[in-house]
Amino acid sequence: MKFSELKNLFEVLALFAITFFIVLLYSVSDFNLTVPEFTIQKSSFSKFFASNEKTVKENVAISENDTVISQLVVKTDTVAGQDGNKIVRFDTIMQLDTISKAEFYARVDTSKQRILLIGDSMLEGLMRRLKDYTEYNGHDLKPVIWYSSTTEIFGRCDTLAWFVKQFNPTYVIMVLGANELFIRNIKENRDKYVKNILKQIGNRKYIWVGPPNWKDDTGINDMILENVGSKRFFPSKNLKYKRGRDGAHPVYESSYMWMDSITSYIMKKSMYKIRLDVPPQKTKKTPGATLLSPLR
Amino acid sequence: MDFAAIGKIFTSYDSKAPMLFNSGAFFFLFIFFLLIYSMVYKVKMARTIYVIAFSLFFYYKASGWYLLLLVGSAVADYLFAIMVSRSKEEWLRKLWLVVSIVFSLGLLAYFKYTNFFVINWNAITGSNFSISEIFLPIGISFYTFQSLSYIIDVYWKKIDVTNNFGDYLFFLTFFPHLVAGPIVKAKLFLPQLKEEVIIKREEVYMGLYLIICGLLKKSVLADYVSQYSDLVFADPGHYSGFENLMAAYCYALQIYCDFSGYSDMAIGLAKIMGFNLGVNFNFPYQAQSITDFWRRWHIALSTWLRDYLYIPLGGNKKGRIRTYINSFITMLLGGLWHGASWKFVFWGGMHGVGLAVHKLFDHKFGNIKIEKNWQKSILKILAWALTFHFVIFLWIFFRAKDFSVAWSMVHQIVFNMDLAFVSPFFSARKLLIIILIFGIITHAVSSETNQRLMKQFVGIPFWAKLAIFVVSVQLAIQFTNESVQPFIYFQF
Numbered sequence: 211m212k213f214s215e216l217k218n219l220f221e222v223l224a225l226f227a228i229t230f231f232i233v234l235l236y237s238v239s240d241f242n243l244t245v246p247e248f249t250i251q252k253s254s255f256s257k258f259f260a261s262n263e264k265t266v267k268e269n270v271a272i273s274e275n276d277t278v279i280s281q282l283v284v285k286t287d288t289v290a291g292q293d294g295n296k297i298v299r300f301d302t303i304m305q306l307d308t309i310s311k312a313e314f315y316a317r318v319d320t321s322k323q324r325i326l327l328i329g330d331s332m333l334e335g336l337m338r339r340l341k342d343y344t345e346y347n348g349h350d351l352k353p354v355i356w357y358s359s360t361t362e363i364f365g366r367c368d369t370l371a372w373f374v375k376q377f378n379p380t381y382v383i384m385v386l387g388a389n390e391l392f393i394r395n396i397k398e399n400r401d402k403y404v405k406n407i408l409k410q411i412g413n414r415k416y417i418w419v420g421p422p423n424w425k426d427d428t429g430i431n432d433m434i435l436e437n438v439g440s441k442r443f444f445p446s447k448n449l450k451y452k453r454g455r456d457g458a459h460p461v462y463e464s465s466y467m468w469m470d471s472i473t474s475y476i477m478k479k480s481m482y483k484i485r486l487d488v489p490p491q492k493t494k495k496t497p498g499a500t501l502l503s504p505l506r
Numbered sequence: 507m508d509f510a511a512i513g514k515i516f517t518s519y520d521s522k523a524p525m526l527f528n529s530g531a532f533f534f535l536f537i538f539f540l541l542i543y544s545m546v547y548k549v550k551m552a553r554t555i556y557v558i559a560f561s562l563f564f565y566y567k568a569s570g571w572y573l574l575l576l577v578g579s580a581v582a583d584y585l586f587a588i589m590v591s592r593s594k595e596e597w598l599r600k601l602w603l604v605v606s607i608v609f610s611l612g613l614l615a616y617f618k619y620t621n622f623f624v625i626n627w628n629a630i631t632g633s634n635f636s637i638s639e640i641f642l643p644i645g646i647s648f649y650t651f652q653s654l655s656y657i658i659d660v661y662w663k664k665i666d667v668t669n670n671f672g673d674y675l676f677f678l679t680f681f682p683h684l685v686a687g688p689i690v691k692a693k694l695f696l697p698q699l700k701e702e703v704i705i706k707r708e709e710v711y712m713g714l715y716l717i718i719c720g721l722l723k724k725s726v727l728a729d730y731v732s733q734y735s736d737l738v739f740a741d742p743g744h745y746s747g748f749e750n751l752m753a754a755y756c757y758a759l760q761i762y763c764d765f766s767g768y769s770d771m772a773i774g775l776a777k778i779m780g781f782n783l784g785v786n787f788n789f790p791y792q793a794q795s796i797t798d799f800w801r802r803w804h805i806a807l808s809t810w811l812r813d814y815l816y817i818p819l820g821g822n823k824k825g826r827i828r829t830y831i832n833s834f835i836t837m838l839l840g841g842l843w844h845g846a847s848w849k850f851v852f853w854g855g856m857h858g859v860g861l862a863v864h865k866l867f868d869h870k871f872g873n874i875k876i877e878k879n880w881q882k883s884i885l886k887i888l889a890w891a892l893t894f895h896f897v898i899f900l901w902i903f904f905r906a907k908d909f910s911v912a913w914s915m916v917h918q919i920v921f922n923m924d925l926a927f928v929s930p931f932f933s934a935r936k937l938l939i940i941i942l943i944f945g946i947i948t949h950a951v952s953s954e955t956n957q958r959l960m961k962q963f964v965g966i967p968f969w970a971k972l973a974i975f976v977v978s979v980q981l982a983i984q985f986t987n988e989s990v991q992p993f994i995y996f997q998f
């Protein structure tokens with residue numbers, strides 16, 4: 211074996227290894243390198259060096275300053291509880307990030323949207339906050355609340371298709387599943403209804419907001435996720451809520467934070483990213499919603 | 507450190523996260539692969555076993571237990587080739603060849619075209635057959651064509667049959683080209699396995715140059731512009747004609763950078779290991795005719811189709827009309843190779859029509875002499891613009907979900923070209939414009955310039971190469987979306 215040949219291989223090997231080491235070192239350090247308008251991003255290698263703590267970027271807020279986006283970082287930390295179960299603790303911190311607005315919007319559809327927000331009673335809190343967003347960003351909003359509704363109820367009739375036809379939305383936000391957390395054999399019983407709901411939405415852009423679990427479900431979240439994919443599913447069960455007297459519905463303040471997380475997901479992670487900049491204040495406006503009574 | 511998560515990445519198969527050349531996991535793994543490779547590459551048997559083992563692991567990470575299908579078809583084709591070679595009678599040789607082709611294409615047809623066949627059968631006959639979704643093993647179209655090239659060349663006696671199964675498995679499963687090409691012909695690759703592997707300094711750094719180019723093409727250019735083109739192709743009716751046109755341009759850049767980026771990385775990785783996979787792209791959008799385009803785009807596939815389909819059909823030896831028909835049939839089947847859908851058939855067929863029209867045009871007007879240079883220049887520009895926009899027009903059908911979406915896009919471009927949308931587009935998507943212009947500039951350089959740049963890269967000091975590599979990797983991280991985007995050609 212010639213030494214010169216080995217030297218060639220080891221040189222290129224060194225190039226790979228040093229590059230990997232530099233990128234890794236930067237990604238696990240607390241140091242953030244910034245050049246005008248850009249923060250040098252860290253690789254995902256860092257997640258392997260974070261022991262049992264992981265950081266999830268959950269929220270994006272665009273400041274009034276044209277060049278700065280601030281990110282609300284939700285830190286989750288798993289600790290052992292007294293009964294041996296794992297408890298997830300949430301901690302939120304504000305972190306400034308300097309992605310340019312132009313760069314951010316290149317990934318987002320900035321055109322005006324007609325948004326149909328439809329689903330169960332969980333909409334009551336969400337629709338108020340979404341109204342702030344749609345007014346601020348120049349979109350139209352049509353909320354439809356069907357109290358006590360389920361995927362079965364929506365899937366058995368063409369009510370959704372009717373609203374889609376009437377309002378002709380460019381974007382549908384489906385909030386459904388909270389009344390089906392404890393259904394047995396959910397996949398066998400409800401999968402066909404979820405498929406029918408998606409059929410009614412047709413080829414319009416949509417996301418499905420999962421239920422805000424107050425207890426472990428029997429599979430509704432997984433079933434919806436399986437049908438729509440992670441880029442169209444917001445897993446609300448991962449958040450913590452302050453709940454009302456019934457122990458299920460988040461209080462308005464908590465619903466507002468929930469909506470903030472959903473809009474952040476839509477803008478940053480979903481398949482169809484539309485413009486939903488955070489409005490400067492909470493106006494608590496009640497949008498003109500269509501209310502449908504529970505089926506008896 | 508989360509060893510469990512690291513272990514999971516390197517051991518388990520996740521259909522949603524196949525291992526890609528531009529992923530951190532592959533980067534990490536390749537360092538260790540290269541370290542051991544440096545110790546074994548001079549010993550043929552050790553090298554063969556080691557590279558095959560790594561390639562099979564790589565394929566497992568990309569396609570799970572369909573790995574067994576790959577190994578099974580390798581065993582079958584290896585044996586078929588031996589039978590073809592050992593048979594004395596011509597009819598028996600032909601029989602074994604036919605059996606082998608039917609076997610290889612049968613597997614491909616089952617995994618790739620069964621659903622397509624059933625849907626069309628139901629549509630024609632009104633029947634209601636249904637079959638469960640068939641998973642398409644990654645890279646099956648590529649390795650099937652490779653094995654076909656081997657067995658046909660053995661039949662034609664262009665190459666000797668290999669009696670070493672290790673060599674054949676190495677050729678078929680070599681990880682740089684395994685999942686998305688380039689389709690390497692046996693007559694180019696198998697002789698390399700018989701020779702001593704020599705790692706030349708120039709080849710190693712040319713390989714690194716290609717890896718850097720591929721990484722930047724894929725992770726910076728292709729993935730970034732895809733965010734815009736995906737948006738518009740999802741619903742062209744919601745965008746103005748100008749925005750649709752820009753999305754078509756973006757897709758043209760995306761598919762070129764995506765696929766040629768993958769090929770560059772594959773060729774570069776092989777070069778570092780001392781192997782030559784040939785060339786797969788040669789600045790295709792500089793083509794001044796469709797014939798020229800197909801000499802520059804996916805060269806491995808177009809030469810495969812030429813050698814094993816177009817020429818056996820008669821090529822250009824059976825008169826002009828047959829030449830046109832042969833071009834059309836070749837491209838039609840080339841389109842179908844890309845996917846089981848009528849849109850790919852249309853795409854291929856239209857390229858076939860383009861080739862036939864160009865050949866006819868060349869026959870009628872090819873002898874006209876233009877003497878003035880300015881006239882030649884104008885003609886070249888016109889020919890380029892026509893070719894480029896014909897290719898772009900057909901990319902719309904290639905990318906769109908179905909014909910209605912494609913026609914909607916064409917309709918928007920032709921009938922809704924409102925220039926009022928130009929200014930907002932440029933102000934809202936500055937970075938996209940910069941990337942698009944950068945992509946055009948890098949594509950506009952001549953092949954000679956690229957070769958010169960490559961040689962300059964080889965000659966610069968170690969620290970400069972390191973700086974360029976670090977900046978390139980960091981740029982890839984900077985532009986990477988939430989998750990690594992799979993290569994477009996994985997699905998074929």
